[in-house]
Amino acid sequence: MDSTSLDRRAFDDVRSSQDPEAAGAVMTETTARRLSPEPVSAPLPATPNDTTSPQLAAAPAIVRAAEPAPPKRRRKGKLILAALLLAGLGGGGHYGWHWWSIGRFEETTDNAYLQADKVTVAPKVAGFVANVFVADNQPVRTGDVLAAIDDRDYRIAIAEAQADLEKANAQLDGYRAAVVQQQAQVESAKADVTNAEAGLTFADQEAKRYGDLLASGAGTSQRAQQTQSDLLQRTATLAKNRAALDAAQKQVTTYGALAKSALAAIAGAQAKLDEANLNLSYTTIRAPIDGVVGDRSLRVGQLVQAGTGLLTVVPTGRDIYLLANFKETQIGDMAQGQPVAFTVDAFGSHVFHGRVESFSPGTGAQFALLPPENATGNFTKVVQRVPVKISVADDPLLARLRPGLSVEATVETRSDAPRSEGSTRIGMAEPSGQATPR
Missing domain, CATH: 1.10.287.620 (Helix Hairpins)
Known part of the structure; x- marks a missing residue:
């Protein structure tokens, strides 16, 4: 039952009680409540000891419920709404300015991973392993003795x-x-x-x-x-x-x-x-590069054959580089030497820096074990990705980087961004104008 029905019923009850003053009060308060924008509270229930008739008790309750809210509460709500609008406008303006000045010249991908030119160590001669001088995950330098074969x-x-x-x-x-x-x-x-x-x-x-x-x-x-x-x-x-x-x-x-x-x-x-x-010198197995020993299957007494992989030496530090697989629609304005900022999932929001070093001569599909054959059957266009090699600059956490870690990389493609002299954009000569924003 709505408020209008309640008002009409209360008015009829008072009028039937033959009390003109109560009827006038009910009519006045009902009119004021209809004109007021504030919600009306439910009437207070009558106590058992109250000797007043229900019709007369309803009139004061309706009068109390029709009182408007305090002005301070209404002003506070307006201030909060205005503050929210200003904050939204400020955030939108900041985002728009950032996109116009920087964001439209940036290309980002999370299809990127750290890489290193790791080397698999294999003996040149066959024989039984006499000694092993390294353990798993042990750092080694070029020329360090890793193992010895019975000579x-x-x-x-x-x-x-x-x-x-x-x-x-x-x-x-x-x-x-x-x-x-x-x-x-x-x-x-x-x-x-x-x-x-x-x-x-x-x-x-x-x-x-x-x-x-x-x-x-x-x-x-x-x-x-x-x-x-x-x-x-x-x-x-x-x-x-x-x-x-x-x-x-x-x-x-x-x-x-x-x-x-x-x-x-x-x-x-x-x-x-x-x-x-x-052959005698080959019985002493040495580290070919600086790095860390990994994937070690070498054990004392093991019979090894020439060319059999025994362990892998993985370079770290400055030998780490980034391989980012950008969409073909993202590389149009990329060039060698452009600055790159990237984060590694393992290190949270810490930002590393680097530069675009080179572009793959073909998309990843061209070097797949089974390249796609689009000349037969139904064709579905799929956006291709081009591997981009990115060098990593010095950083306090550089020594902790490991190949295979997931990366989110962003390349700044503005034409005035610092890059190597004489660099060219992929697939075309370097234009003199501004990079085309997207």
Whole structure:
């Protein structure tokens, strides 16, 4: 039942009681209440000891309920409403100014993660692990010894290679001595040839002389025959000495070739010795970079094979970088060298800084194991993402950053933002005008 019905009922009750003054009071207060904007409270119930009639008791209750609220409460509500409106206008103005001056030039993504060029350490030789010198999550520096493989087999290989090298050196010395000896024989053979040539010349002259004497009758046939026989012997001796000289010279060539072969054998033996020494050095596994040991499966007594991953060295500090996957609609105004601010989920609201270093030559889908084939079947356009590499500036928390942490990165793409000299925007030459806001 509404207030109008209550007023009409109260008025009828008072009028029926034949009390004009009460009826006038009820009519006056009812009219005032209808004109008042304030809500009307319910009438107070009558007490059991009250001897006044219900009609007369209702009139004072209605009068009390129709009293307006105090002016102070109404003024306080208006002040609160005005304050809220002013606060809303101020916040909206601040947001609008921030968007106009800064926000429209910023590109943000939470599809970003810290990365590092970690290195998987694997042995170059096979063998049983003799010692392990590092533990899980231990910091190491370049060249630190991580583990050692049993090197006895490799030391034996070094001894064998050393013996082969010494044998080759001995053969070379023997061939060189043979060359020297044969060269002496060549000289001796040359002397024999010279002597034989001189004897042949003399025998030829003797044979001619005694032949002339025999023809003139002054000489004997016996003497002429002797000189002729001596000439033939001298000729045969010269031929023999020349053959010996030729053989001696060929021997020199042969021993020279054998000496060259010995040199090649020495080189091969030296190479095997060097390889054996290298293999021995490979039994000591060292850290390739500065970083922290992770993913360690290396244990003492383990049989490892060449190329099998034993642990991973993860770089930290300045070697950490950020890989942010921006949408293709966000990279139009990005350029190398632009400043970047980012937060890491692990460190709350702490802001790190960096710069855009490079852009991937293709979207992430191009380097996926199974690239999408859009030339067949139904086509659904999907916004592609381009990996952007961002370098990280010095920061007090830089040493605590770890690859894989989630990041929210914001790139400032204004054309007057500091960046590397000569940088270009992705996919086009650097324009001279202002960046296009979005």
